[in-house]
Amino acid sequence: MTLEASKTADLTQLALPFAPSDDISFSxxxxxxxxxxxxxxxxxxRSGQDGFIYLAGPEGSGKTHLAMSALxxxxxxxxxxxxxxxxxxxQAAGADLSGAYDAFKHYDALVIEDVKQVLPSxxxxxxxxxxxNELKVSMKQMLVTSSCSVSQLxxxxxxxxxxxxxxxxxxxxxxxxxxxxxxxxxxARTRGLDLSAEVTAYIIRRSGRDLGALxxxxxxxxxxxxxxxxxxxxxxxxxxxxxxx
Numbered sequence: 001m002t003l004e005a006s007k008t009a010d011l012t013q014l015a016l017p018f019a020p021s022d023d024i025s026f027s028x029x030x031x032x033x034x035x036x037x038x039x040x041x042x043x044x045x046r047s048g049q050d051g052f053i054y055l056a057g058p059e060g061s062g063k064t065h066l067a068m069s070a071l072x073x074x075x076x077x078x079x080x081x082x083x084x085x086x087x088x089x090x091q092a093a094g095a096d097l098s099g100a101y102d103a104f105k106h107y108d109a110l111v112i113e114d115v116k117q118v119l120p121s122x123x124x125x126x127x128x129x130x131x132x133n134e135l136k137v138s139m140k141q142m143l144v145t146s147s148c149s150v151s152q153l154x155x156x157x158x159x160x161x162x163x164x165x166x167x168x169x170x171x172x173x174x175x176x177x178x179x180x181x182x183x184x185x186x187x188a189r190t191r192g193l194d195l196s197a198e199v200t201a202y203i204i205r206r207s208g209r210d211l212g213a214l215x216x217x218x219x220x221x222x223x224x225x226x227x228x229x230x231x232x233x234x235x236x237x238x239x240x241x242x243x244x245x
Contacts, residue, residue: 024068030186031179034062034172044168045070048077050139052132054164056146057172060180063145064113066172070143071111079108079141086118097127105134109141116146116153125157132163177204184214191222194233202236206245217243 026042029035034057044053053070057063067083074081082104093100104110110131118124128144135142146153149171150164175183181200188195195203207213221234224242239245 024065025072026066026069028186028190029062029065029069030182031062031175033175033179037170037172038062038066040168041066041070041170042073045073045141045143046077050135050141052135052141052163052167053143054146054150054167054169055143055172056149056170058147058174061172061174062183063172065183067111067113067143067145071109074109074111074141080106081109081111082107083111083113085113086124087114090118090124097123100127101130104131107140109143110135111143111145113145114147115144116148120154120156122156125155125160129157129160129163132160177201180204180214184218187215187218191218193218193222193225196233199234199236199239203239206243 026038029038037055041053041055044051055063055066071081071083084104089097089100112128112131115124115128132142134140144164150161150169153161153164155161181197181204184200184203185195185197203214203217207217221239221242224238225234
């Protein structure tokens with residue numbers, strides 16, 4: 001295997017944001033605030049039609065959950081699908097993106113997350129522009145997520161902006177605390193954990209309410225249960241001790 005081939009293989013092995021055991025699907029998406037957007041996204045993904053989807057929303061609105069749900073549906077439809085976190089790609093490849101296009105151009109469906117975190121950037125914009133063109137030529141599917149609208153990306157490549165405006169655009173809103181409690185409880189149940197409303201409310205008050213941080217806390221509590229052979233129903237004292245609060 002050549003050095004370039006080895007580099008390409010490494011890029012396709014970038015870590016996914018959730019553990020495989022998590023129940024990430026459209027049916028497990030919780031919250032009335034973004035339910036309509038989630039339903040529209042699922043219909044579009046399940047239609048099997050080629051096209052581009054731009055999903056925008058603030059941190060903790062459920063973008064990654066929906067992105068992973070879409071990835072699962074693409075695979076259910078028999079498509080070769082890949083998930084690409086641009087911040088992870090930046091960390092893995094730095095400014096040298098020479099192998100990234102070859103690594104991802106052959107997939108039938110691409111889920112690309114967090115474009116705002118690496119843009120504006122000439123190298124990344126060129127990569128995304130080329131991948132989009134490959135999508136159109138080969139009649140493939142692409143889902144891109146961002147924390148902001150296309151106009152707020154401040155792209156230096158006008159053609160990329162116009163292409164990103166050409167597809168389905170969906171906007172998510174921030175979840176309220178009650179919805180975050182529902183998400184936390186639902187994901188806890190998939191791990192066999194029982195979090196009461198009192199415990200989930202306590203966790204959200206202490207954690208800063210960021211959904212990504214809440215999921216990390218859930219991972220920590222799950223591991224602690226295995227280590228200490230804690231009963232499935234978690235108490236506030238156990239949470240305090242585990243998280244050093």
